[in-house]
Amino acid sequence: MKKTVKVLLVLATTLLLASCGKLDFGSDSGTTTSTKSGNYQTTGNNKDSNYQGVIRNGKYPVSKARGLMLQNNNQNGNTFNVRSMESGLTQIATKQFSTDKYDLEDGQLLSTATTRKWLARQKGKFSKSGDTDNALGLNPASNNKTDPTKRNPIYLQQLLEQDFMVSSGNSMNLGGIAIGLGMNSVDYYTKSQYGAQYETKISEADMVAQGKRMASEVVSRLRQMKGVGQNTPIMVGLYRQAEQDSLVGGTYKTYMVSMKGNQIGQWHGVNQQNEVLPLQDNKKGINSSVASDFNNFSAQIRGFFPTLAGVTAQAHYEDGQLAGLKVTVNTQFYGQSEINAFTQYVTTAASKYLPSGVKIEIDIVSVQGMQAFANRDTGEKNFYTHVFDSY
Amino acid sequence: MKKTVKVLLVLATTLLLASCGKLDFGSDSGTTTSTKSGNYQTTGNNKDSNYQGVIRNGKYPVSKARGLMLQNNNQNGNTFNVRSMESGLTQIATKQFSTDKYDLEDGQLLSTATTRKWLARQKGKFSKSGDTDNALGLNPASNNKTDPTKRNPIYLQQLLEQDFMVSSGNSMNLGGIAIGLGMNSVDYYTKSQYGAQYETKISEADMVAQGKRMASEVVSRLRQMKGVGQNTPIMVGLYRQAEQDSLVGGTYKTYMVSMKGNQIGQWHGVNQQNEVLPLQDNKKGINSSVASDFNNFSAQIRGFFPTLAGVTAQAHYEDGQLAGLKVTVNTQFYGQSEINAFTQYVTTAASKYLPSGVKIEIDIVSVQGMQAFANRDTGEKNFYTHVFDSY
Incomplete structure (x- = not known):
């Protein structure tokens, strides 16, 4: 079975992460509560229940994997899923990271290349020259079957990172991470390129089981990244995507917080429906x-x-x-x-x-x-x- | 000189003015102040400085000349002018018709056919079979010249009516009328159909002089219409249209209120700029x-x-x-x-x-x-x- 895995990568050239802004916004910004420490500022906030955004050197630090979504044969590009998965993660994050103490920054740890690898199917092993196959793929390896009920579907469709920053003197430090795993309720696939579309339906139980397996992997990989402490809380939420023709997005089903090392916290059910x-x-x-x-x-x-x-x-x-x-x-x-x-x-x-x-x-x-x-x-x-x- | 006068007439078939609605909105409509008397209701209001709208038999009575605007060779269809002329008239009307006492209804006196006649050039006289030429045209007759500075331009480009209603027991009566005359600052024209576009610039003094002449005509014609009393206040405002490529609309320059008969009130200057x-x-x-x-x-x-x-x-x-x-x-x-x-x-x-x-x-x-x-x-x-x- 040949499967084209496309990655929607829009304007990767705009990842101006380390650029040096010349603007100085000042700390006395009118009626809102923008603050500044060193090269960091926050955007100011109009509602207490929202996070402030982080500004670095006068610029907004966009996510490293900005606009990245795994697209299988251009299917399942339901924009409602993209938006509701993001705002849903921010909403769940408030249970762990209070909006008083933490400011929100788009994900800075996972690069486009890393995200693309994680979203793909697992394949082969690490060789001496690195991950040349795709050992890091979080989706199961293909079993070379094409029957809807016999093949291994693509479970993980989207991956989202949000960083929660805390002020500390003149700088801001990473105080927590939230990861959203966008899981398919239906995996849309073709048996040949440009062929007819088939569907593998995925039960909520299967989806959650797969998501929990992936969450353990994600936590242990993040713990090894630079800037992530052994005690940095890492939240992982499992989002169940709506079907491709839905006029409303999906919802989160469960989340947990790893408080330390590779420990997996208790999974909390999220009872939401659209x-x-x-x-x-x-x-x-x-x-x-x-x-x-x-x-x-x-x-x-x-x-x-x-x-x-x-x-x-x-x-x-x-x-x-x-x-x-x-x-x-x-x-x-x-x-x-x-x-x-x-x-x-x-x-x-x-x-x-x-x-x-x-x-x-x-x-x-x-x-x-x-x-x-x-x-x-x-x-x-x-x-x-x-x-x-x-x- | 042949001049094509086109009239933008959208959805004239939707003028459901006397239709019998089956809806009963009731008079206890939540937090807003919708009221009902007989077959009339108002829309409810969220800000004291806005007029309430009138509802007849459960339906919104659209203007008889809805969407009507004179278009000369499709030129000067600047939508900023259309919107700002309308909201500007409502704003000026508050000087005469208080939002406490009056409710706003889109113009119900001037039909599409009448408006079309008034907006065109004056031509000929009434014959025994009626206005077969166009004796009612408010724009000056053509002098058959095509030179930008020698021809008679089209001064009046748009005409707008707003009615101000007052509750009286079980019914609502016409308590006042506001007419906006949309006057060209530039008249765009062609010398032949589909030919190159030429411009006649119109000074503010000329525009105001022409507008005042038209205002007298409009007042005396309205006074003869059914439902308009000899003492119904009639406001007429002169709006100077922005040029066709402007990214902002024009402004009103002057207005007056006729309180009685064919009397013309004092003209008040409106000092507005965009x-x-x-x-x-x-x-x-x-x-x-x-x-x-x-x-x-x-x-x-x-x-x-x-x-x-x-x-x-x-x-x-x-x-x-x-x-x-x-x-x-x-x-x-x-x-x-x-x-x-x-x-x-x-x-x-x-x-x-x-x-x-x-x-x-x-x-x-x-x-x-x-x-x-x-x-x-x-x-x-x-x-x-x-x-x-x-x-």
Whole structure:
């Protein structure tokens, strides 16, 4: 079986990690709390629940493996997975690395070359001249079978590193690492190049078992890297990717923190689910009352406006409870007062019909782009609304 | 001289003005102040300084002349003019029609056919069978000349109606009208169909003189329309369009309110200016300190991020003072934490470098669309920021 493993490598030339910036941002940066120590600064922060970003020599240090995602025959390039895997890792990281003490930096340990090796299939052994085969591959070696149920699938699809930095006098030190392993729920493959697409479905149990095996490997490899102490906490989270045609990303299933050496911490379950509303094909949703609230909201605003094209939402559940809704309203507008009126109407309808207390973002878009949006954070009562205007 | 007058008429079939909606929005609509009387409701309002929109029978009554704009050989279709002329009229209207008492409805008096006639050139007289020529044209008749300085230009390019409604028991009545006359600063024309484009420049004095003549006509014609009382206030504003390649719209120059009959009220000057930053070609800006603040801000954030493509702004001045900035930052992102960090950084830089107290909107966009935005309203100290996420 020939399998083309492609790596999406965008703008590797922009990895300006050690460049010398000439900018001096200063430490008295207005109303936010940017701080500076030596060549390090932070970006300033508007919400306590967010990490500040790290600035080195006046520049933002992008991830070494920036934009890197394993792509098998260009399949499974679902951008929802990419985004939700990243923001999900940051969210889980707050359980270990408090936003007060730690600042977030995109991963600086794993280079593009290393990440590419780890994401590929394991093959051969180390020879005297190094890893010429691909002994470091975290995915299982091919068993040369092509039957969907008999082949060894690609389990690991994406790999993400986030670094958590702590200030120490004039410098910043690595205080912790979080690694996200993006595991396939379905491995899409072809039997020949440009051939038909086949699928190997992967159960959650198999996915978790494989992920735990990989997590042990990852921890022991990271411990040998320069800058990683024996006591630097290393968190590893297992993310289950949504299927390739999904309109919402996947979720993390479990995570652990290695506090020391090659020790593997206790695995904690992450009870999160995503779904797209309205439900299709009489599908039973995660929570029928949320689905019905959304349908009432949608019916309310669809009747209002002659050219309303569609109302959809991504619903996010944590521990069985609705934790967030991202609503997208597509429509066509001919004037500013229509947009203003529609935004007011949508917000009023959202307050009335959608669940209270839950984080809700509503994007109102036309073919010209985003026209307005409304947002209510968790626990808030009122929506913040903004209509994008121009002079 | 043959001149093709085209009218942009989009979706005229959607004018569902008298349709019977089945929706009942109720009067207890959450945290906003939507009210209902008879078949009329309002959209609810989130800011006291905005008008509420009117809802009739559960539907939004779009303007009769929705999307109508005179287009001469498809030239001068600058969308900045369309948007700023509309929002500018609403802003000026607040001087006469308070947002407490009046609700805003898109124009319901001027039909598409009427608007099209008024926007065209005057031609001929009424015959027994009606206005078969175009006696109602507000633009001057052609003098059959093609020389830029000798021909009669098209002065009036756009026409906009906004209605201001007052509740009265179980119904809503027309309490006032605002008309915006969009006047050309440059009339773009061709000497033959598909021929080269020529320009007739129009001085502000000529533009205002022509606009005042048209305003008298418009008032006396509106007074004869059904539903318009002899004492219904009619505001007319003269808007000077920006040139076709401008990256910011024009501004209103003067307005008056006719309180009664064909009486023309006192004309009030509107001292507003727009400009695009950074200034090009060593142009002297409206306010050099604003331009220099913007350059410092721009330099600060351009150094930060490896793939930053551009930072521009629309600056809006009222009575010589900066009244608003709309900043657009174009860049490419590879991850959520980059966007978060960049948004924090941009907001910190804006607080430090951009003028305080002034309304500032910052849109952070990539080729995938808007990624984040920050907004500070007039008089506020802190920015509201939002990063568009997905589950």
